[in-house]
Amino acid sequence: MSANWSGTVNFRDALRVAPSSVEELQELASKSARVRARGSAHCFNDIADTSATAITFENMPSEIEINKESKTVRVPAGMKYGELAVALHDRGWAIHNMASLPHISIAGAVATATHGSGVGNGNLATAVESLELVLPDGSLKRISKGDARFEGYVVGLGLTGVVVNLDLAIEPTFNIAQTVYRGMSRESYAANLDEIMSLAYSVSYFTTWAAAGGGEVWAKFKSGTTAPTELFEAYPATSNRHPLPGLNPEPCTEQMALSGPWHLRLPHFKMEFTPSAGDEIQSEFFVARNRDPRHCRR
Ligand SMILES: Cc1cc2nc3c(=O)[nH]c(=O)nc-3n(C[C@H](O)[C@H](O)[C@H](O)COP(=O)(O)OP(=O)(O)OC[C@H]3O[C@@H](n4cnc5c(N)ncnc54)[C@H](O)[C@@H]3O)c2cc1C
Incomplete structure (x- = not known):
């Protein structure tokens, strides 16, 4: 690969090696x-770039x-x-969460604290129990939960060594049913933020700057929980949505x-599709839940 996923960073590698x-x-x-x-090169910025030797896997x-x-x-x-998800599910196991797309590498996603959704779910790095790295002198180092600076090694942005394997927490496999609610206005979403975000195992809200007709709530319910037929005047979609x-x-x-x-x-x-709308770039803006729009307005 000579550029990142979105083509916004052209890699300058002096050498690229795949041991x-x-x-x-x-x-x-x-x-x-x-x-x-370098993992699957999905970062929108240049942290996977180098003018020295790039290692790919x-x-x-x-x-x-x-x-x-x-x-x-x-x-x-x-x-x-x-790939991990299929292998785990086939053997009756699961990890607690996934990001919006399954194409990203495990070490690259963990190194940047990639997240999925769900008020009760930690980001993907929180599943790491231990990891093994190659240090600059070529030695191997295993670091585990409870060791000094563990969290820093886990979300290391590629700066603490080359991770070669990770131990992740797993749980018995489970089922999910997904319902998309259409017509959720930004006002209604802001007024009911906690209730909406706690509705299901994983919840996302999509809107646009010009969402006159309201945005969409994508709610992923774990088996044993039920999707309501109405959500603050937003209603289940009657066909699949993007x-x-x-x-x-x-x-x-x-x-x-x-x-x-x-x-x-x-x-x-x-997994079998590239979720691209063409040239794109994403950035993230983190706001603590107790700083939701109602609080910000005061
Ligand atoms: C379409 C799209 C959707 C996305 N959706 C989400 C989302 O839902 N949630 C979210 O939080 N993020 C999301 N992201 C961001 C993405 O998860 C991060 O950019 C993540 O780092 C990608 O992993 P990667 O393997 O492509 O990493 P790369 O871009 O290859 O590398 C990222 C960093 O990880 C380091 N790294 C990679 N492998 C190793 C290793 N073996 N050892 C040490 N360091 C390593 C690199 O040096 C670099 O610093 C999305 C990105 C795209 C393009």
């Missing part, structure tokens, strides 16, 4: 002045190892969440309250 074993990676690190790990082994006693799975750094108005919903995960495996509902987009 096929941890030992090869260790030797490379020890002999190079500087290296930079497509040639590394892709096996996972489940530990039923500790309820963890050891995953290779470059594996994509969508988060961007007017786009074909084919790349989007199953909706219309059809229950199915967690990994085919928690992301907004299916």
Whole structure:
């Protein structure tokens, strides 16, 4: 890859290497002045770029190892969440959450604290129990929950070494049913923020700057919970939706309250499609829930 996913960053790598074993990676690190790990290159900014040696993971082994006693799975750094999800579900397991798309690498997503949705769900980095890194001198370091500076190594932005594998917390597989509520005005959303965001296991609100007809609430209900037939005068869609108005919903995960495996509902987009509307760039703006729009107006 010579550029990031959206084509907004052209990589300047002096050298790009795809080692096929941890030992090869260790030797490379020890002999190079500087290296930079790169996952699936989805970052919109230039943190995966380097003028030195870029390390990519497509040639590394892709096996996972489940530990039923500790309820963890050891995953290779470059594996994509969508690939892990299928392997876990087939064996009766799940991870607690996924981002809007399953195409991102596990180490790259964890390194940037990529998040899914749900008021009770930590971001994807919170599932990390331990990780193993290659340090600049080529040595291996395992760091686990409870160790000093653990959180800093987990959300390390690629600065603390090259992660080669991670242990993630797992739970028994579960089903999700997704309902999209249409016609949610920004005023109604702001007035009922806590209730709407706590409605389901995972909830997202999509609107536009010019959403005269209101936005949409995408609610993902865990099996055993029921979707209401009305949500503050917003109503379930009668056909599949795409988060961007007017786009074909084919790349989007199953909706219309059809229950199915967690990994085919928690992301907004299916693994087998590229969820692109063309040239795009995203940025995120974090606001604490107790600073919701009602409080800001005061
Ligand atoms: C269409 C789209 C949708 C997105 N949706 C969401 C979303 O729902 N929620 C959200 O929070 N974010 C979202 N993102 C952002 C995305 O999750 C982050 O950019 C994430 O870092 C992508 O992972 P990656 O593997 O592509 O990382 P890269 O872009 O390849 O790298 C990101 C960082 O991780 C480091 N890194 C990668 N691999 C390793 C490794 N093995 N060891 C050490 N460091 C490493 C790199 O050095 C770099 O600093 C989205 C991005 C796109 C393009």
